[in-house]
Amino acid sequence: MISLDIIQPIISIVIIATAFILVYRKSARVSGGHKMGFELKKVAHESAVKFGFNNIAGNIEAKEQVEDVIDFIKSPEKYTRYGARMPRGMIFYGSPGTGKTLMAKAIAGEAGVPFYSVSGSDFVQLYVGVGAGRVRDLFKAARKHGRAVIFIDEIDAIGKSRSNSASGSSDEKDQTLNALLTEMSGFEENDGIIVIAATNRLDMLDPALLRPGRFDRHIEIGLPDLKAREMIIKLHMKNKPISDTVDVSSIAKQTVYFSGAMIENLLNEAAIVSAKRGGLVIDDKDIDKAFYTVVAGAEKQDRSMISDMDRQISAYHEAGHALVTKLVAPSNIVSKVTIIPSTKGAGGFSMNIAKDRMYYTRDDMERQIQISLAGRVAEELIFGANKVTTGASNDIEKATEIARDYCMRYGMDEKLGMINMEVLMGNSDNPIASEILLKQSSKLMKRLYNETRELMEKNKDALIRISNELLVRETLDEDDISDLMKIAS
Numbered sequence: 001m002i003s004l005d006i007i008q009p010i011i012s013i014v015i016i017a018t019a020f021i022l023v024y025r026k027s028a029r030v031s032g033g034h035k036m037g038f039e040l041k042k043v044a045h046e047s048a049v050k051f052g053f054n055n056i057a058g059n060i061e062a063k064e065q066v067e068d069v070i071d072f073i074k075s076p077e078k079y080t081r082y083g084a085r086m087p088r089g090m091i092f093y094g095s096p097g098t099g100k101t102l103m104a105k106a107i108a109g110e111a112g113v114p115f116y117s118v119s120g121s122d123f124v125q126l127y128v129g130v131g132a133g134r135v136r137d138l139f140k141a142a143r144k145h146g147r148a149v150i151f152i153d154e155i156d157a158i159g160k161s162r163s164n165s166a167s168g169s170s171d172e173k174d175q176t177l178n179a180l181l182t183e184m185s186g187f188e189e190n191d192g193i194i195v196i197a198a199t200n201r202l203d204m205l206d207p208a209l210l211r212p213g214r215f216d217r218h219i220e221i222g223l224p225d226l227k228a229r230e231m232i233i234k235l236h237m238k239n240k241p242i243s244d245t246v247d248v249s250s251i252a253k254q255t256v257y258f259s260g261a262m263i264e265n266l267l268n269e270a271a272i273v274s275a276k277r278g279g280l281v282i283d284d285k286d287i288d289k290a291f292y293t294v295v296a297g298a299e300k301q302d303r304s305m306i307s308d309m310d311r312q313i314s315a316y317h318e319a320g321h322a323l324v325t326k327l328v329a330p331s332n333i334v335s336k337v338t339i340i341p342s343t344k345g346a347g348g349f350s351m352n353i354a355k356d357r358m359y360y361t362r363d364d365m366e367r368q369i370q371i372s373l374a375g376r377v378a379e380e381l382i383f384g385a386n387k388v389t390t391g392a393s394n395d396i397e398k399a400t401e402i403a404r405d406y407c408m409r410y411g412m413d414e415k416l417g418m419i420n421m422e423v424l425m426g427n428s429d430n431p432i433a434s435e436i437l438l439k440q441s442s443k444l445m446k447r448l449y450n451e452t453r454e455l456m457e458k459n460k461d462a463l464i465r466i467s468n469e470l471l472v473r474e475t476l477d478e479d480d481i482s483d484l485m486k487i488a489s
């Protein structure tokens with residue numbers, strides 16, 4: 001996984017996106033029934049144009065993951081009959097502007113129920129008790145209608161975990177959070193009310209929110225990959241006069257790391273440019289101009305260069321993980337490899353699902369370490385030992401944890417033997433024991449690193465093929481990886 005230095009340009013783009021969204025939010029926050037000066041936005045299901053999945057391009061995995069919830073809101077009886085319990089709460093997490101609000105709204109639209117929306121930031125700096133009262137009012141309004149979707153944007157404003165909130169937590173925040181949890185446990189499981197909360201950072205939330213019976217379904221709504229960006233561009237071009245010469249796929253290629261909101265903004269900016277000059281249609285030049293306004297506000301910034309190198313590093317790193325997974329653990333499923341960063345691990349990621357089993361062998365543990373190290377191995381093999389990046393930090397952490405257990409808990413290291421170090425030493429720090437442990441784990445790590453390197457050298461062609469394909473398509477699945485490896489053998 002790629003982190004820190006490398007995602008600098010991504011971060012700045014995200015900051016720009018956030019700025020847009022803030023502006024966008026301000027202008028959007030106009031309508032709604034007022035209650036004690038508090039806005040409850042409600043999108044009634046009678047509205048002439050149905051808001052639904054058609055209004056969201058891409059996000060296919062997320063759509064699949066909420067389908068049963070929509071069905072449940074429509075006909076809770078169907079599930080009650082089987083004694084099924086549906087989630088009361090879901091959390092959508094991911095970068096700003098990726099369509100979390102859109103998705104919540106579409107769920108309401110698809111299910112044909114009202115949509116109540118508030119933002120966690122509306123609750124900050126209130127007098128003690130006021131926030132809690134507002135939460136109760138919100139649920140009362142929704143309950144009156146029976147079925148509904150309640151959406152709480154920026155849930156972290158009230159639900160940040162204690163260790164993460166600055167200068168301790170305020171009573172007000174606690175009371176608001178408690179009111180929310182109480183209301184959520186208050187409604188019957190099969191009432192047909194669902195609470196959806198959105199956040200940029202799942203790991204910042206108070207664990208109390210994530211417990212079963214609360215927000216127990218977590219769905220990532222991440223940045224769109226190439227194909228998804230094409231779909232988003234097409235969707236937002238629909239209501240605009242666009243010149244025939246405009247090439248959608250080339251815009252999609254130029255908008256790496258853009259969120260849906262940024263793409264929407266880009267096309268809107270292009271429309272403004274075109275309107276200003278009185279053009280008949282929006283053409284390539286208008287879009288080019290809009291790019292500069294949207295991305296940097298300055299033409300000199302060489303964004304394409306930076307992102308190009310980053311993308312190469314990400315591509316080889318992730319290709320390394322995928323390749324080694326398939327070589328050492330063919331039964332693991334590499335369900336998704338992408339160079340589009342996820343909020344869980346910046347940079348790209350590769351998802352690999354190991355077969356569930358009761359016991360793990362020494363081989364399994366070693367293979368798992370190899371898979372973790374493979375990203376760094378690929379970086380070294382392609383770019384050289386001095387060009388390896390900070391992107392492997394999570395991988396190293398994971399590999400070290402496995403190595404520690406290998407030596408300390410499972411008696412798999414020959415020199416240490418069948419000893420549980422914790423039992424033997426208790427909590428006392430013994431410098432000699434620590435030294436042996438360090439020596440043995442780093443020996444293990446070095447051996448596995450070298451084995452992985454040898455393996456990858458033998459399969460360098462496949463590595464290059466996978467990463468080239470990643471650079472073109474950004475996301476690959478199990479079948480793609482298998483195909484790309486077959487050509488090798």
Ligand code: ADP
Nearest residue numbers: 056057096097098099100101102232260261264
């Ligand atoms: P979030 O809640 O994740 O910050 P929003 O749902 O508010 O993002 O999205 C802001 C705007 O960006 C939307 O109104 C829409 O114009 C555009 N947008 C974002 N994602 C998509 C998408 N997947 N498809 C179409 N438009 C999108």
Ligand code: ZN
Nearest residue numbers: 001375392395
């Ligand atoms: Zn990695």
